[in-house]
Amino acid sequence: MSGSARNYNNKQRIHGIMIKQAFKRKMVDKIVSVLAILCVLAAIIPLGSILLEVIKNGASAISLDLLTQPPGAIGSTISGGIAPAIQGTLIVIGLASLIGVPVGILAGIYLSEFASDKELFPSAVRLFNDVLTGLPSVVIGIVGYITIVLTIGSFSVLAGAFSLSIIMIPIVVRITEETLKIVPNSIREAGHSLGIPKWKITLFIVLKSAKSGVLTGIILSISRIAGETAPLIMTILGTSLFFTSFVKPIDALPLRIWRLASQPYESAHSQGWGAALILIVIVVVLSMLLRLLAQRKGFHIKAVHV
Amino acid sequence: MIILIAFSVGNGSKDVFLKEGFFNFLTGTHWNSVEGRESYGALPYIIGTLISSSLAISIGVPISFGIAIFLSEMAPSKVSTPLSYIVELLAAVPSIIYGLWALFVFRFWVRDLIEQPLHNAFGGTIQFFAKTPFGLDIFTAGIVLAIMIIPIVSSISREVLKSVPNSQREAAYSLGATRWETVKIAVFPYARSGLLGAAILGLGRAIGETILVTMIIGNTMGIAAIPNSLFSQSQSLASLIANEFNEASSNLQLSALIGLGAVLLILTMGINIGARLLVSRMVKISGGIRE
Numbered sequence: 001m002s003g004s005a006r007n008y009n010n011k012q013r014i015h016g017i018m019i020k021q022a023f024k025r026k027m028v029d030k031i032v033s034v035l036a037i038l039c040v041l042a043a044i045i046p047l048g049s050i051l052l053e054v055i056k057n058g059a060s061a062i063s064l065d066l067l068t069q070p071p072g073a074i075g076s077t078i079s080g081g082i083a084p085a086i087q088g089t090l091i092v093i094g095l096a097s098l099i100g101v102p103v104g105i106l107a108g109i110y111l112s113e114f115a116s117d118k119e120l121f122p123s124a125v126r127l128f129n130d131v132l133t134g135l136p137s138v139v140i141g142i143v144g145y146i147t148i149v150l151t152i153g154s155f156s157v158l159a160g161a162f163s164l165s166i167i168m169i170p171i172v173v174r175i176t177e178e179t180l181k182i183v184p185n186s187i188r189e190a191g192h193s194l195g196i197p198k199w200k201i202t203l204f205i206v207l208k209s210a211k212s213g214v215l216t217g218i219i220l221s222i223s224r225i226a227g228e229t230a231p232l233i234m235t236i237l238g239t240s241l242f243f244t245s246f247v248k249p250i251d252a253l254p255l256r257i258w259r260l261a262s263q264p265y266e267s268a269h270s271q272g273w274g275a276a277l278i279l280i281v282i283v284v285v286l287s288m289l290l291r292l293l294a295q296r297k298g299f300h301i302k303a304v305h306v
Numbered sequence: 307m308i309i310l311i312a313f314s315v316g317n318g319s320k321d322v323f324l325k326e327g328f329f330n331f332l333t334g335t336h337w338n339s340v341e342g343r344e345s346y347g348a349l350p351y352i353i354g355t356l357i358s359s360s361l362a363i364s365i366g367v368p369i370s371f372g373i374a375i376f377l378s379e380m381a382p383s384k385v386s387t388p389l390s391y392i393v394e395l396l397a398a399v400p401s402i403i404y405g406l407w408a409l410f411v412f413r414f415w416v417r418d419l420i421e422q423p424l425h426n427a428f429g430g431t432i433q434f435f436a437k438t439p440f441g442l443d444i445f446t447a448g449i450v451l452a453i454m455i456i457p458i459v460s461s462i463s464r465e466v467l468k469s470v471p472n473s474q475r476e477a478a479y480s481l482g483a484t485r486w487e488t489v490k491i492a493v494f495p496y497a498r499s500g501l502l503g504a505a506i507l508g509l510g511r512a513i514g515e516t517i518l519v520t521m522i523i524g525n526t527m528g529i530a531a532i533p534n535s536l537f538s539q540s541q542s543l544a545s546l547i548a549n550e551f552n553e554a555s556s557n558l559q560l561s562a563l564i565g566l567g568a569v570l571l572i573l574t575m576g577i578n579i580g581a582r583l584l585v586s587r588m589v590k591i592s593g594g595i596r597e
Binding site: 025026028029032033035036037038039040042043044046047049050053054127130131133134135136137138139142145146223224226227228229230233234254257258261262269272273276279280283284286287291 | 368369370371372373375376380389391392393394395396398399400401402403404405406407409410411412453456457460484485486487489507510513514515516517521544547548551563564567570571574575577578579581582
């Protein structure tokens with residue numbers, strides 16, 4: 001009799017403990033959920049503030065002069081504009097793409113179509129490519145300085161484009177390879193069964209069906225290099241003049257923002273915000289384009305975070 | 307290409323290593339470019355780099371993981387799709403813009419809201435908070451670097467968490483685990499190496515970041531660049547290179563700067579190779595299970 005009573009008491013105690021524990025576990029769960037939401041907020045607030053400030057300060061700075069005039073003398077009342085920087089950014093990015101895109105796509109084609117996984121060379125290329133992606137841009141700038149600037153003897157557009165293309169190539173290679181691998185084998189087999197040579201299949205059939213993925217890679221890499229500053233300090237130097245020659249220094253938006261921000265004048269700062277807004281618009285428009293392309297083909301961009 | 311890089315950096319920094327000796331260069335604290343009394347030591351800048359980037363990951367990585375958990379485990383797809391879109395968009399914002407914002411807006415927030423109270427509360431007793439806060443210091447640099455790496459780290463860790471097969475979660479739920487317990491016992495162990503890889507990639511980013519750090523770290527030289535409190539001005543490898551490269555007066559100084567680049571190169575290359583190996587192991591595991 002007493003034994004069964006004790007048993008019953010025990011059961012009740014255990015039940016009580018379980019309820020308490022379940023309560024505790026649910027509380028922990030709630031707390032963690034709240035923490036996770038706080039993390040999101042903690043990230044959104046500064047990031048939102050960045051966009052807000054850039055738009056607010058940038059919009060008031062943008063004017064026709066800003067977009068079309070070269071910069072005035074430091075601290076003078078005629079503040080001028082940032083036109084050479086916009087022009088320079090476009091030229092340098094264009095040149096870098098001219099070097100980087102073909103090399104990147106061809107290397108990507110090689111890795112996906114012609115190289116076998118068992119050989120040493122392709123996997124070494126892949127590893128180096130990944131390492132190259134992670135290199136600090138300032139080191140790449142030094143390389144550009146040593147190889148081109150010292151050889152030519154002056155800071156130049158070419159050196160800047162060369163450095164930026166080094167940053168660009170690994171991204172393009174990686175994404176080209178990933179996309180070409182998604183292309184189904186049946187397409188290649190269809191080509192082979194018609195007796196088409198391999199290079200023609202690769203260029204005109206495989207590459208064509210992977211077009212939007214490859215384009216995605218190119219746009220991604222362009223938006224990455226559009227904001228690079230460090231390598232440009234060492235290669236194109238920055239000037240306040242318009243483009244004259246490929247072996248002369250030139251200006252670029254990130255570089256101009258940097259210089260403007262380090263001047264002690266209100267007007268320079270406001271121009272800096274204007275330049276920042278233009279730069280952000282370029283980058284955001286590019287990544288919107290990227291989204292659209294990616295969605296249209298249902299191609300999921302993955303492994304592109306560099 | 308990588309050989310070209312290694313060769314040109316190695317060749318360019320040869321001069322300074324020959325003059326100072328490799329270990330003296332790494333451990334020296336004087337940085338003097340006056341002709342005749344030249345001496346170059348990289349230690350303060352290595353320390354500055356390490357402190358600012360470890361601050362960055364100790365703030366940024368937990369927050370990123372929180373975001374990744376929220377996006378992949380908790381939020382309904384109506385919330386998580388636009389949010390992850392925003393996060394990825396922010397990953398594309400150039401670092402110069404973070405720098406501009408930090409220089410003109412954020413440093414005042416940090417100074418008035420965080421540093422000043424900390425200084426007032428603990429300044430007398432703890433050496434860490436002893437210096438009068440100014441806003442342009444290693445603490446601000448760490449926080450802004452953290453903000454910069456959050457989008458990247460959180461979007462990679464979201465991918466990693468997504469690659470965890472659902473059967474893992476279902477098993478945990480079927481045992482009556484709460485959502486957090488599921489994440490803790492079923493998702494995290496599975497995704498551990500991938501998450502570690504994401505964190506290390508963030509670290510690599512923070513170490514190599516140049517222009518942002520240059521704008522807010524305060525740019526001190528020599529022995530003063532070894533921070534003695536959380537609020538001291540400092541200098542990192544990359545920011546010193548950016549500051550002095552165009553003004554380098556002698557070949558030796560140039561070579562010293564390139565030497566700094568070589569140190570940076572070795573540091574980030576090691577970190578990156580480590581991270582890639584970890585991540586690729588993770589991907590292999592998950593790939594094996596999926597098949």
